Amino acid sequence: MSKVLLKVNNLKKYFPIRTGMFARVTGHVKAVDDVSFEVYEGETLGIVGESGCGKSTTGRTIMRLTEPTEGKIEFDGTDLTDLSNEDMRKIRREIQMVFQDPYASLNPRHTIEKILEEPLIVHGMGDGAERKKKVMEYLKIVGLSEYHAKRYPHQFSGGQRQRVGIARALMTNPKLIIADEPVSALDVSIQAQVLNLMKQLQEDLKLTYIFIAHDLGVVRHISDRVGVMYLGRMVELATSESLYDKPLHPYTQALLSAVPIPDPEFQGDQMLLTGDIPSPSNPPSGCTFHTRCPFATEECKQKAPNLREIKPGHSVACHLYNDQ
Amino acid sequence: MSELASKQIVAQEKVAGPWKEAWRSFRKSKAALFGLAIVTFFIIIAFIGPLVAPFGMNDQVLSNRLQPPSAEHWFGTDDLGRDIFSRVLYGARISLTVGFSAVLLSAVMGSFLGIIAGYYGRWIDTIISRIFDIMLAFPSILLAIAVVSILGPSLQNALIAIAIINVPTFGRLIRSRVLMIKQEEYIVAARAIGMKNSRILWNHILPNSMTPVIVQGTLAIATAIIEAAALGFLGLGAVAPQAEWGKMLADARVYFINAPWAMVFPGISIMLTVIGFNLMGDGLRDALDPKMKN
Numbered sequence: 001m002s003k004v005l006l007k008v009n010n011l012k013k014y015f016p017i018r019t020g021m022f023a024r025v026t027g028h029v030k031a032v033d034d035v036s037f038e039v040y041e042g043e044t045l046g047i048v049g050e051s052g053c054g055k056s057t058t059g060r061t062i063m064r065l066t067e068p069t070e071g072k073i074e075f076d077g078t079d080l081t082d083l084s085n086e087d088m089r090k091i092r093r094e095i096q097m098v099f100q101d102p103y104a105s106l107n108p109r110h111t112i113e114k115i116l117e118e119p120l121i122v123h124g125m126g127d128g129a130e131r132k133k134k135v136m137e138y139l140k141i142v143g144l145s146e147y148h149a150k151r152y153p154h155q156f157s158g159g160q161r162q163r164v165g166i167a168r169a170l171m172t173n174p175k176l177i178i179a180d181e182p183v184s185a186l187d188v189s190i191q192a193q194v195l196n197l198m199k200q201l202q203e204d205l206k207l208t209y210i211f212i213a214h215d216l217g218v219v220r221h222i223s224d225r226v227g228v229m230y231l232g233r234m235v236e237l238a239t240s241e242s243l244y245d246k247p248l249h250p251y252t253q254a255l256l257s258a259v260p261i262p263d264p265e266f267q268g269d270q271m272l273l274t275g276d277i278p279s280p281s282n283p284p285s286g287c288t289f290h291t292r293c294p295f296a297t298e299e300c301k302q303k304a305p306n307l308r309e310i311k312p313g314h315s316v317a318c319h320l321y322n323d324q
Numbered sequence: 325m326s327e328l329a330s331k332q333i334v335a336q337e338k339v340a341g342p343w344k345e346a347w348r349s350f351r352k353s354k355a356a357l358f359g360l361a362i363v364t365f366f367i368i369i370a371f372i373g374p375l376v377a378p379f380g381m382n383d384q385v386l387s388n389r390l391q392p393p394s395a396e397h398w399f400g401t402d403d404l405g406r407d408i409f410s411r412v413l414y415g416a417r418i419s420l421t422v423g424f425s426a427v428l429l430s431a432v433m434g435s436f437l438g439i440i441a442g443y444y445g446r447w448i449d450t451i452i453s454r455i456f457d458i459m460l461a462f463p464s465i466l467l468a469i470a471v472v473s474i475l476g477p478s479l480q481n482a483l484i485a486i487a488i489i490n491v492p493t494f495g496r497l498i499r500s501r502v503l504m505i506k507q508e509e510y511i512v513a514a515r516a517i518g519m520k521n522s523r524i525l526w527n528h529i530l531p532n533s534m535t536p537v538i539v540q541g542t543l544a545i546a547t548a549i550i551e552a553a554a555l556g557f558l559g560l561g562a563v564a565p566q567a568e569w570g571k572m573l574a575d576a577r578v579y580f581i582n583a584p585w586a587m588v589f590p591g592i593s594i595m596l597t598v599i600g601f602n603l604m605g606d607g608l609r610d611a612l613d614p615k616m617k618n
Contacts, residue, residue: 063516065515089519091518092517092518097513104510105510105512105513107514108532109531118517118519118527122517122523165513168517
């Protein structure tokens with residue numbers, strides 16, 4: 001295995017709920033609750049889950065766009081949670097982000113050239129001419145042309161804008177890119193183009209990705225390993241093949257069985273989940289999934305399971321595998 | 325055919341920035357263009373008025389008191405025998421200067437306070453917002469009168485008073501805009517890139533908060549001109565012999581029955597300028613920010 005680039009330990013992000021006249025804290029939304037994982041250099045770690053499961057918050061908390069409540073984030077040997085705001089700002093050069101909505105993530109009043117040049121200016125990289133050259137170079141790398149540089153975001157299609165978003169993330173030569181649902185706002189035909197572009201860039205530029213998505217097919221296409229999140233917790237973490245071939249956690253099994261199979265004759269067993277996702281401000285006791293799990297036992301209601309490696313490269317947080 | 329193709333390429337290369345697009349939609353409204361024409365007309369008068377005025381602002385010919393409009397005195401003369409047409413021309417400069425400077429001053433102060441309150445939030449926001457609330461609790465003209473009473477009546481102090489009473493309007497406008505823009509993904513993206521707060525504020529939030537300020541500013545110029553005239557009318561703004569339109573109204577009030585022209589022409593000037601700025605402001609609002617229309 002290659003080197004660990006990012007190590008997240010017991011990361012928690014609780015958002016306080018304030019009520020009443022004096023804005024007293026009356027509870028917490030546990031958006032991310034005790035999540036640990038590692039990201040190896042050069043790989044793509046996919047994170048999937050329903051909306052509201054904390055996957056985006058995990059991404060933003062790693063970049064300290066929202067401050068973590070607890071836990072450690074070790075990037076390339078530095079603990080990000082210890083850094084001052086100014087040091088954190090500087091290290092963002094190494095960790096960049098691609099956003100979900102290409103319509104909202106580009107400043108509508110700036111030309112593409114200005115948008116792409118800004119990361120270089122902010123981190124004091126190169127002089128004017130060098131920066132311009134690099135902007136043109138990266139425009140081509142992401143499949144746009146030089147004459148696009150003088151245009152404004154609203155003159156582009158969603159897919160083109162997302163290419164600009166990716167180019168912006170690449171400008172400072174980062175090591176890690178956190179892609180927060182980068183293709184979910186795009187048409188299916190464009191999704192594949194952008195995904196292939198990201199794959200190509202990863203090979204060419206030796207990038208490491210954390211790829212956040214809710215679409216299991218998309219994640220399978222791009223990820224080496226996949227983590228499944230439910231209500232702020234990581235319930236399963238495995239290599240892509242292992243997870244898709246033999247999912248262990250009942251939640252993952254349900255998610256995978258919900259993926260449509262393009263075969264009208266197919267009569268498979270669908271595992272349907274009943275009930276809604278519980279409120280993260282008042283999560284169920286024990287295993288948070290026990291309210292919807294068809295295999296739940298008394299133990300599941302009492303004790304929260306830890307994420308354990310059941311077989312090489314496959315970890316799951318479920319009591320069903322306690323004796324393995 | 326090839327000519328057509330090359331034309332298309334040229335059309336494609338042409339870049340329409342946000343401002344150009346706004347102008348394109350502004351141009352479509354006849355009322356807005358009419359407003360723009362009036363405003364331009366008065367701005368030109370403000371610049372060249374004193375040069376083309378047939379008489380001086382304060383040339384008194386007491387034998388010519390309260391003459392009706394004639395070939396020599398287009399708008400007639402006032403109680404001191406001064407040419408009203410010339411005084412109206414001079415007055416354009418005073419009214420527009422007061423309108424523009426007061427609004428510029430309050431827009432700058434209001435934007436600054438509003439941006440700080442909106443971006444930093446917490447107790448800074450609480451303090452600034454409460455001050456705005458207190459100021460807005462007073463009727464604006466009353467507040468202006470209070471400010472002038474403290475500073476003493478003069479055109480300059482009237483300008484300052486009008487600037488101060490308009491600060492909370494701009495401040496609140498910008499604050500709410502900043503609160504909205506702060507949540508936009510491109511601001512989060514700017515932070516993720518590693519931008520400093522100051523750069524985010526000045527390069528990203530400020531330019532994107534400016535459109536309502538421009539609209540509000542244009543409309544506020546109209547109000548400021550009226551407020552300046554009102555203060556002048558009350559004897560709290562311009563002092564004699566300044567040819568300020570409100571002051572002219574006040575001076576002519578006594579002779580209104582015998583010499584209505586002394587009041588009518590400055591009055592019409594105020595009305596036209598205000599209509600001009602209002603129409604232009606409405607047009608700008610529709611062009612820059614269609615969502616603000618209600």
